[in-house]
Amino acid sequence: MDPSKIYNPKTLSQLTKLSPKVDWDLLVTRLLPSTAPHQDVIIVSSPSYLEKLSAEVLAQSTQRTIQAYLLWRVINEYAPALSEEIRKPLQRLTAKLRGTNAKVTKPRWETCLDQVDLSLGFIAGRYFVMEKFRPETKARADEFVKAIKESFLNRLPELEWLDEATRKHAIEKVDALVRKVGYPTKSPNVMSPVALSDYYSELVIDGDDFFGNYLRGRQWLVMKDWRQAGKPTDKSTWEMTPATVNAYYNPPYNEIVFPAGILQSPFFSGEYPDYLNYGGIGAVVGHELSHSFDNNGRHFDAKGRLSEWWTKETLEAFEKKTSCFVDQYGNFTMEDESGDPIHVNGQLTLGENVADNGGIRQSYVAWKRHYDKNKDGKENMLLPGLENITPEQLFFINYGRIWCGKSTKAQAKQSILVDEHSPPKWRVIGALQNSKYFAEVFKCPAGSPMNPVDKCDLW
Structure with a gap:
């Protein structure tokens, strides 16, 4: 894009x-x-x-057709919050599209929890943070972000395809990068009951009216956005609630954001050795940071403004290098319901693939620099029963573990058609095929599938 x-x-x-x-x-x-x-x-x-x-x-289109479409949109949006009799037809449709069993339905408690997070996510997030996110965890996660940011800065002078003018602006952008870890402290301050009360003051919740809460919650969210029209941008806001298992880079704010929800196992734990944490959340941090220089993020400068700050020569080199990723991932396939191969869309997934590759590299370099200075420190202690596996190998093993998943062939096909992320299997294999460090650690022969001669390399 x-x-x-x-x-x-x-x-x-x-x-x-x-x-x-x-x-x-x-x-x-x-x-x-x-x-x-x-x-x-x-x-x-x-x-x-x-x-x-x-x-x-x-x-x-006839007026009747347009009305039918709008009615369907309302049904599709509201049905999940209504009775089982109304939900069933939609469940059968969804199951058909995903290749799953229509009789297997989401437990009601999950539906209720989803609605609480959607409408009252910052209040619920307060309790999640108090239970699952200790202050020392936040401090340690902050150090990870700082270390990977430093790793990225150290990498920029090594990139021969970047000219000096573009490199200078790139360094300025990384220096200006805002990091948000755990939970918001403004708009609202999650740890302040007063701030939360004020934030949700116009949302009415009735303990005996689930569907009414569902409607009012959505209306409140829409109006909250419209109330910002004509006002200065509030850059202290978060797009995700604290309990969300996800992270993001926001180009207009030039910020990377990591909710407390993703700062949990298997991505991160205060009890994990560093090589597991860097292979998990470290790769995610590097991924989001790399988004600031992918085919989308590169259009924004250090202040988040749309700006073509790349020189023509550097842009041409960038496009040549990214074409390697388009071709590489475009050769990866999954099977559809008929057993026929369906190719990953290398162009659609380009930004995420660039971020995956940059993320794993920057995280490994950041961890290795600290590890080489203190190999016997408790933060890199060996795990019982795994003494025959090196910390370097466990770094990459945990990277593979965080993307473990399972889907039906129909769901895999649907994801390939619409998702800007590559399938989890190829997110792992693709990034590791391009990693010289992975090849060294696992002693992959040159020219083998996991150590191809022509690697794609960018950040």
Whole structure:
């Protein structure tokens, strides 16, 4: 994705002319809070989509068809929160698409927990943090982020394909990178009951009205976003709640964010030796940091502004190097329901593959630098029963472990078609095929599948 192509400011009149079958003025007026300043300019991410939606879909469809589609969207959104009788048909459809058994359903407690996290995730996150995320864990995780950031900075002078002007800006961007670990301390402050009370003051929760809570929670989330219209950006906000098992890089904020939920086993533990933690959460940290220089993140500068700060020569070298990843991952396949091979989309998954490869490299280098200085330290103690496996090997073994998973062939096919991530199997194999350190540690013969002669290399 090229972010510069999705930044298209349009006035409401221009938008109406582009897509006349939608009453944009009515839509914005209804959603915009009465206290918000009037908004006449909207950022349109895909003008061609809206143009074709109006001309080729809405203009050529009957009113009944459009109403049926909108009704289906409502059903699809609300059915999971209603009775089993209403959920069953949707479960059968989902099972058919994923190749699973329609009789196997998610336990009700998981559904309820999902809704609590969606609507009250920061309140629930407070209790999760108090139970599962000690202050010393946060401090240690912070050190991991700092070490991998340093590793990335040390790598930049080694890259011959970067010219000096671009390298200078790249260093500035890494230096300016904001890191958020564990939970937000503003907007809201998760550890402050007063701050949480104020944050959720306009959300009404009734202990005897699950579906009402479901509706009000979604309405509150939508209105919370619309209330930001016309206001300065609040860069202290988080896009994920503390208990979320995920992480992200946010280009306009130039920040990497790691909720307390992913700072748990198997990614991270205060009880793990460093080689396991660096092979787990360390690779994730490096992954998110590398996103700031992938085919998407590279368009943003140190302050998060859309800016073409790369020279033409460096950009040409970058595109040549990334084409290697497109070809490599495009040769990986999974089987569909019929047993036929379906190829990974190397272009769709490029950003994530670049981040995986950069992440594992930066994490290994960061860990090895510390390990070589203190091999006998308690933070790198050998695990009982695994004395015949070296810490270097366990680093990579844990990297493979964090992506362990299982899916049906139908689900694997669906993921390949729409997911910007490669299948977990190829996330591991692809990154390790390109790692010279993996080949050294496991003594893979040159030219073997896990040590190809022509490795893809970027960050």
